Amino acid sequence: MLWEVFVRSRRGLSHTHVGSLHADDAHLALRNARDVYTRRQEGTSIWVVPAAQIVASSPDEKDAFFDPAGDKPYRHPTFYDVPEGLTHL
Amino acid sequence: MTPVQAYTLRLGDDCLVLGQRLSEWAARAPTLEEDVALLNIALDLLGTARSLLGAVGDEDALAFLRAEPDWTNALLVELDNGDFGRTMARQLLVSAYQVPLWAALASSTDPVLAGVAGKAVKEATYHLDHASAWVVRLGDGTAESHARVQAGLDGVWPYAAELFETDPLVESLVQQGITAAPAVLLPVWQQTVERVLAEATLTVPESSWRPTGGRSGRHTEAFGYLLAEMQHLHRAHPGASW
Numbered sequence: 001m002l003w004e005v006f007v008r009s010r011r012g013l014s015h016t017h018v019g020s021l022h023a024d025d026a027h028l029a030l031r032n033a034r035d036v037y038t039r040r041q042e043g044t045s046i047w048v049v050p051a052a053q054i055v056a057s058s059p060d061e062k063d064a065f066f067d068p069a070g071d072k073p074y075r076h077p078t079f080y081d082v083p084e085g086l087t088h089l
Numbered sequence: 090m091t092p093v094q095a096y097t098l099r100l101g102d103d104c105l106v107l108g109q110r111l112s113e114w115a116a117r118a119p120t121l122e123e124d125v126a127l128l129n130i131a132l133d134l135l136g137t138a139r140s141l142l143g144a145v146g147d148e149d150a151l152a153f154l155r156a157e158p159d160w161t162n163a164l165l166v167e168l169d170n171g172d173f174g175r176t177m178a179r180q181l182l183v184s185a186y187q188v189p190l191w192a193a194l195a196s197s198t199d200p201v202l203a204g205v206a207g208k209a210v211k212e213a214t215y216h217l218d219h220a221s222a223w224v225v226r227l228g229d230g231t232a233e234s235h236a237r238v239q240a241g242l243d244g245v246w247p248y249a250a251e252l253f254e255t256d257p258l259v260e261s262l263v264q265q266g267i268t269a270a271p272a273v274l275l276p277v278w279q280q281t282v283e284r285v286l287a288e289a290t291l292t293v294p295e296s297s298w299r300p301t302g303g304r305s306g307r308h309t310e311a312f313g314y315l316l317a318e319m320q321h322l323h324r325a326h327p328g329a330s331w
Contacts, residue, residue, distance in 0.1 A: 021122050027222060032122035034215075035129050 002051040003029040005036075007043035015047050023048075092258055093199055093267060094145045095161070099304060100190075100202075101141030102162035105152060106312075107183060108134030109319050110170055119173055126219060130180070133212040137205060144201040153323035157316055158306035165248035167303070167312040174227050174234065175241025180220035182249045185281040186274065187213040193269035202267065221285045228289025239291050246294040251301045253278070 003023055006015035018037050023029035029048040038046065057065055069075070090098070111131035118124035142148040166183060170176045191213055194206035227238040253271040255263075263270045286293055302308070322329060 022120055023122065024226070028226070031219060031222065032126065035126040036122055039125075039129065 001025075001029075003033070003048045004051050004054060005033040006047040006049070007033075007037055008045040009043055011044065015045065018042070020051060090145070092261060093202075095258060096262055096268065097141050097199075097202060098145045098151070099161045099163075101138045101145065101151075102160050103166050103183075104134040104141065105138035106160070106162045106315065107166035108132070108138060109315060110166065110168075111176070111180075113170055114176065123173075127176075130216050130219065133209075133216065137209045137212070140201075140205045144205075149323065149328075153320045157308055157313055160306060160308065160312070160316075161304050163248070163251045164300055164303040164309055164312075165245060165251065167309060167315060168245055168248060169311045171241055171244065172237055173223075174238035175244060177220050177223040177227065178238055178242040179245045180216060181224050181285060182245060182282065183252075184213055184217035184220050185278050185285075186249070186252045188217050188281070189274045189277040190269065193274070197268060198266040217281070224285055224291070225289040228286070228291040235290065238289070242286075242291060243294045247296040247298045248300055249278075250299040251303060254301060254304070256304070 001022065001024060002020055004020050005018050007018045008015045021029065021032050021036055023032045026048065030046060033046050033048050037043070108131045111127050111134070114124065114127045114131075116124065118127050138152075139148055142151045145151060165179065168179060170179075188210065191206040191210035194202045195210055197203040197206065224238060224242075227234040229235070253275045255271050259268065259271065262268045283293060300309075
């Protein structure tokens with residue numbers, strides 16, 4: 001059974017997809033993820049999700065899904081004044 | 090060698106020999122994920138062994154130039170891997186012993202043992218978790234996996250008694266607060282192992298045969314082959330590195 005692995009590198013950050021692995025159940029999937037993906041202190045938290053449970057967008061739908069956002073610059077928050085010295089926005 | 094050093098060497102030998110055994114699974118484990126997991130455990134044990142051997146003398150000389158009768162590891166850790174079920178059964182028995190041992194040593198009056206144990210207890214806790222998970226899955230799995238892990242357990246079981254032997258060296262260190270009495274560790278080990286085996290639907294083996302001798306350098310036939318593989322490179326090319 002295939003699992004997708006998400007690791008949070010430190011507190012305050014989101015879990016990020018790092019890869020996938022095989023395991024027979026959730027218990028072992030979590031442990032395999034620990035052994036395969038956090039050997040070099042990459043994480044403080046792990047999620048594993050059965051790959052079959054992920055609902056993914058289709059490459060065929062790419063145009064309808066994503067292209068319409070391409071010509072709408074007013075959706076980007078570029079018209080706000082950002083206080084000087086603000087680093088983590 | 091002081092009594093503390095002799096005792097430190099015993100613990101270091103246990104870790105080094107088991108780490109060497111586990112590393113034989115490299116590229117041969119049932120799955121890629123398990124391959125990495127087994128080698129992680131092997132590397133944990135190697136790291137602990139290096140700290141312990143380094144506290145006794147030159148770690149390379151102790152690891153690569155010592156003859157068989159000078160090794161003081163328990164026989165259990167040198168037994169051949171057998172199949173995956175036997176390897177996991179052996180790991181369960183060793184880790185269930187090392188967790189309470191390191192936990193006790195973390196408050197040892199010997200600073201080296203206390204320092205090493207503080208780190209090793211976390212690693213051993215994970216090793217125990219990993220071995221337990223597999224023993225339960227194999228035992229409570231198919232008829233084939235059940236039979237094979239039971240056979241593996243039966244094969245390694247008699248050797249576990251040696252872990253809890255006491256002798257004048259251990260007794261003197263217990264009195265000085267340097268280590269815990271084997272009689273204190275044994276019930277913790279029994280409770281852990283029996284809980285896992287019950288969940289795994291495995292039978293606790295009964296054996297009156299208690300092979301011993303590892304602490305005084307009398308080893309099994311399998312150990313000579315392990316040493317040959319581990320030591321031949323260093324003996325052929327002294328000080329080789331890459």
